[in-house]
Amino acid sequence: MEGEKGGRKSAEYEAVVSAGRHxxxxxxxxxxxxxxxxxxSRALLTKLLTLSCAAGSIAYxxxxxxxxADPDSFLFNSLINASSKFGFSHDTILFYRRMLHSRIAPSSYTFTSVIKACAxxxxxxxxxxxxxHVFVFGYVSDSFVQAALVTFYAKSCKPRVARKVFDEMPQRNIVAWNSMISGYEQNGLAREAVEVFNKIRETKVEPDSATFVSVLSACSQLGSLHLGCWIHECIVESGITMDVFLATSLVNMFSRCGDVxxxxxxxxxxxxxxxxxxxxxxxxxxxxxxxxEAMEVFRRMKARGVVPNSVTxxxxxxxxxxxxxxDEGRAVFATMKQEYGVVPSVEHHVCMVxxxxxxxxxxxxxKYVKGLRPEELVPAVWTAxxxxxxxxxxxxxxxxxAEHVINAEPENPGNYVLLSNMYALAGRMDRVASVRKVMIQRGLKKQVGYSTIDIDNRSYLFSMGDKFHPETNEIYRYLDELMWKCKVAGYAPVLELAMHEVEEEEREYALRYHSEKLAVAFGLMKTGNGVILRVVKNLRICEDCHSAFKFISVVTNREIIVRDxxxxxxxxxGSCSCLDYW
DNA sequence: TTAGGGTTAG
Structure with a gap:
């Protein structure tokens, strides 16, 4: 009889499991x-609950x-875990509250899931x-809870607090290290992410696929090809399987570091x-x-039966x-809607504009902009x-x-610079002055531009007119000579975009010592013939530098690659791959 | 029979 009963229960269980995520x-x-x-049966109910979460139905x-009537610890933990895992973060927090109200003590399992939901x-x-609560219930030394807290603080834009939790961990497994690396990377602290990666190598912990994915993102952020190549070597040496995540990260890294x-x-x-x-x-x-080439890959992708999505x-x-x-773009936009049923989002509209x-x-x-609905008129549309x-x-x-741009984003200094440039180009110098006045009144400062260049596996940073580099005098002298050669070859400074309140001579000076020019001059000085220069700039390359680099590529017979x-x-x-479409 | 942490494309 007992066996039969057990068998019947098992059949019910099977029925729930086979229903799956539907x-x-x-x-x-x-x-x-x-x-x-x-x-x-609690077990059956629990399974039913986790599967309904997996099916995406939080209402059910x-x-x-x-x-x-009286959910137990097991049921709450399963519920909290499943709702957190499938993205119902607000419900996770409500379930956690209810659990506390029911006077059921949370466990380390509970905390990892609730912290993930908060993250x-x-x-x-x-x-x-x-x-x-983690302190109160005594789970502060639990390595899973700690790793979750590291991720939580990083995702809440508190990388320093994340680091504090990380530093206080007595034992760090690979997941904890990964949390810290991705935490830094996601907060734009790529150098710190690479430093943490280097620290792992001093321990016995083996990096895994996720470690490499995060540190490759950090390399992409820095635009540092030598660093990226080194990580690539580490991956090959580690013997780790090249999964699709890792391959995607590598494709991104190489593209974003300039080696497509x-x-x-x-x-x-x-x-x-x-x-x-x-x-x-x-x-x-x-x-x-x-x-x-992009269109060719897109065509092959479709031929292979891989269905493009909204991001594609x-x-x-x-x-x-x-x-x-x-014309190609227009055709793609049409098929996107008609053949693939992708509803155009704001990002697609920005691309079209x-x-x-x-x-x-x-x-x-x-006309396209004016045809958009009010909620689609985001700042990016106006900026485009x-x-x-x-x-x-x-x-x-x-x-x-430009007036619309300012209204849409009154706190973004870049917009005022654009408006000011626009007035300057139109010869409305009175307006230029008033825009500057507004900027000062609102306490908005122009973003500081800087450029980096890697030479002999070291990264060098330059900002406009900076004189911190030990070889400043040599660099400036080299640049002066270089620009003179360019002028002989036909280069004329693009003056109208320089600071408008200064005299013409000073304006040319300001342009000449732009960070990207300093970086290129330094690169030319320090490397031999045939070496490609790779510069990364945090802002958009300026029009004058763009023109100057075309001439520099001729007079020095060098290839220069700039990521802006x-x-x-x-x-x-003498020409640029952007064909001046920039 | 039910339950844990990190990672990917603009």
Missing amino acids: LKRLQQAHAHLVVTGCYR TRRLIRSV DISHLRLGTLVHS GKAREVFDSINEGNVVLWTAMISGYGMHGYGV FVVVLSACAHAGLI DMLGRGGLLNEAY MLGACKMHKNFDIGVEV KIRFHHFRE
């Missing part, structure tokens, strides 16, 4: 449990838990409160790529201005915009339109658009 089937299984009288999960919604106040050829090599070495990998490769070509279309449209492929605007179709671009007006020197639309805020520029033999 809400309808779970509800049928639930009904069956009620009919057979098995609905009081809530109904189920309400039907349980996912970056709820600093709540997470800090939960941290205090290497990115392609990694991409080609993977047989079964998913949409993320294909999108990364297309994005890589796009940011380098290789629109034709953003990178494809962006590639078209940066390569002047307007950017593409039409860069292509000189300013009226069409402006403004960039186009500046590029094609259309001051009438430009000034109008939005894309790459390859200067070779």
